[in-house]
Amino acid sequence: MTEDKLPTRKENFSEWYNQLVVKSELADYAPVRGCMVVRPYGWTLWENMTGGLDRRFKETGHTNAAFPMLIPLSFFEKEKEHVEGFSPQLAVVTHGGGEKLEEPLVVRPTSETIIGYMYARWIKSYRDLPVLINQWGSVLRWEIRTKLFIRTAEFYWQEGHTAHSTEQEAREETLRMLDVYADFAINDAAIPVIKGEKSETEKFAGAVQSTSIEAMMQDTRALQSGTSHFFGQNFAKAFEIQYLDPSNTLQYCWTTSWGLSSRMVGAVIMTHGDDQGLILPPKIAPLQVVIVPIYKNDTEKSSVLESTNSVFKDLKDSGIRVKLDDREEVTPGFKYNYWELRGVPVRIEIGPKDVEQQSVTVARRDVPGKSGKSSFTKAEVAAKMHPFLLEIQDALLARATAFRDEHIHEPASYDDLKNIVQDGWAFAYWCGSTTCETKVKEETKATTRCIPLEGQPKVAGKCVVCGNKAEKKVYFARAY
């Protein structure tokens, strides 16, 4: 375990991220290229995220199930765009039990095909609809360039798959789950996101329409943090997912899928972290409070530990995720840096002076140095901690929102757009043509992120690239 200083975000944002993930013990590199090991601290963070999502899925009527990891290769060939989109990324199992398999099996890169196959068997009548199933698991997409949490071959996620009797109901489901993702991102992860529709080139392979939530990282690059797809009847026709309607006519279902992955962990790191390390939002932080005792000799030690123990108990009893760092072999200063690197939202310091005054010193992770320190009386710590954590949660969201808004600009011209996307997002009229989109990508590396669902102008304008009539505005940005 190395505890050297991180590079600053300004010096080298990418290197800051790579080292931070490893040093904070969120994750580590696995012996297989492209794969990562999620360490206990990182997995606890992910669990706190999945918990918030899973609760929301249940509230919106979904139930969990599990589908197999291995999928017959032939399944992928049933939907044309789907196979074209995924075949370069597939890992294929050709042997089992020492023998060559009759049909190769694909390690799932996503589960539309196998779930579609099962839905076709289960759905017979309009009375069986809607089917609202979610699956938690991992998937594998072959990747060369990897970055822990952001792009790895295997990653953890959930994928919801639903089938409906009408187009409208399926479209509503897609937007409902996009709202769930946005609500989670904003309120739990304190990440402001923009909901929008993907362009033809950016949408999911096989979808009629893809929508996503897009977040801005501190290097101003965009990160797609959750997606929701409307498939129309594409998969229903490929897998014959059919039902008899009330008039005894055979109909194809309308299906959707939606997913949010462990990439969200990367989003939390790159949205909130600073040069000292992680800054975790209290709602999802594995530890919300860490207590550091300070003493010089045995006399001080016993009175200080008495105080830390009682504060620890008060906080724990009130439902706070708290840790007492009573290690004797490292100094308090070392512990400050250690827990700051790991992003614990609140640090409580208790020394002889605090004991004497029946108080504790409280330091906020999101406000470094003396200005983030204040004093609570010992008796009120537990009562004050809940609102204090909420205040921090709000401050993180406000800071991230301000940062994002400062880096979104509306270009006055195409040249202006080229400048803007070097250090921000450009919000501009776009005619919708792939030609214009591709031109921007080739000349600036920026792609269209999404056509936002909200905040569209009432009147048409001119495409920032070609000058033709444009109905809607889109975000252009460099993306992960």
Next chain:
RNA sequence: CGGGGCGUGGCGCAGUCCGGCUAGCGCGCUUGCAUGGGGUGCAAGAGGUCGGAGGUUCAAAUCCUCUCGCCCCGACCA
């Protein structure tokens, strides 16, 4: 696929050109003592078939041949 670079304790490196005692250094790790309100100091330890195979030699981390792996740049792909 083309060009360049690197493999030496857990991590980062020196030593290789010009072969020679027991292969060093920093960080980390273990133990002890002191220290303790912002990355503490001192001392004693543990830990290496020098990427692998073969060869030259009295003697190889060092020279020769083959081989494996990784990184960077370019090409290709999205």
